[in-house]
Amino acid sequence: MTARTAVAWLPALAWAAALAASSVHAAPLEVRVLDGDGQPVPGAVVSLHSDATRPVPGRSVMDQRNTAFEPGVLVVQAGTAVSFPNSDTVRHQVYSFSPAKPFELPLYSGTPPEPVVFDQPGIVVVGCNIHDWMIGWIVVLDTPLHARSGADGKARLEAPEGDYQLRAWHPRLEGEPATADVRVAPAAPAVEVGLALGPPPPDRRGNDRLRALQDRLRSLRQED
Structure with missing residues (x-):
């Protein structure tokens, strides 16, 4: 490990050590996510932030199967390297114009040799230049304290006691x-948070047979 690499990992190691040292003072926090009609919202990303939280970077994968991103929503911590393997029989061209991480991968099959490092917190919307119905989201957080809400709209987090922004x-x-x-403390009451959600996006994939034919024609052009 180089000196530069060691220095880059110090904040993450310090935060991990702090969590371990304070584990006896950790407490659970239940969050219930509701929409404008008071109905539970599954699949919401819930996170806790404070001056003490630090991201712990790692490696992650967003695959492409059946001309869709898998998973459709990927949650990572800032500094994480994400690979974009292509498990389809047609080639893809993955890109994003999001300010948190604009990038573009050349048209490819298989797995690109280098992952993409997401070093800035924010929401990164990912698409494919070839299949315009493909859309995915990468949620880049600056905290390791996060969870997804279940079918009942509930997410459970565990964090050192203290004050946070949810x-x-x-x-x-x-x-x-x-x-x-919010304040994380033993026996703290559950927290409710409301989200103003738009309607579900329409399925833009169209006829499966027509799409397969279009993909085959693109592949033939690419082979010429």
Whole structure:
């Protein structure tokens, strides 16, 4: 390990050590995510942020199967390297114009040799230049304290006792993530957070047979 690499890992190691040292003082926090009609929202990303939280970077994967990103929503911590393997029989061209991480991968099959490092917190919307119905989201967080809400809209986090900013996000959210100031402590009451969601996006994939034919024609052109 080089000196530069060692220095880069110090904040993450320090945060991991702090969590381990304070584990006896950790407490659970239950968050219930609701839409504008008071109905539970599954699949929301809920996170806790404070001056003490630090991202712990790692490696992750967003695959492409059946001309769709898998998973459709990927949650990573800032500094994480994400690979974009192509498990389809047609080639893809993955890109993003999002300010948190603009990038473009040349048209490819298989797995690109280098992953993409997502070093800035934010929401990164990912698409494919060849198949315009493909869309995915990479949620880049600056904290290791995060969870996804289940079918009942509930997410459970565990964190060292203290004051945090709670943030909640969903792919259908209209506007910025919802925020709330919360305190993590033993026997703390559950927290409810409301999200103003837009309607589900229409399925733009069209006829499966027509799509398969179009993909085959593209592949033939690429082979010429």
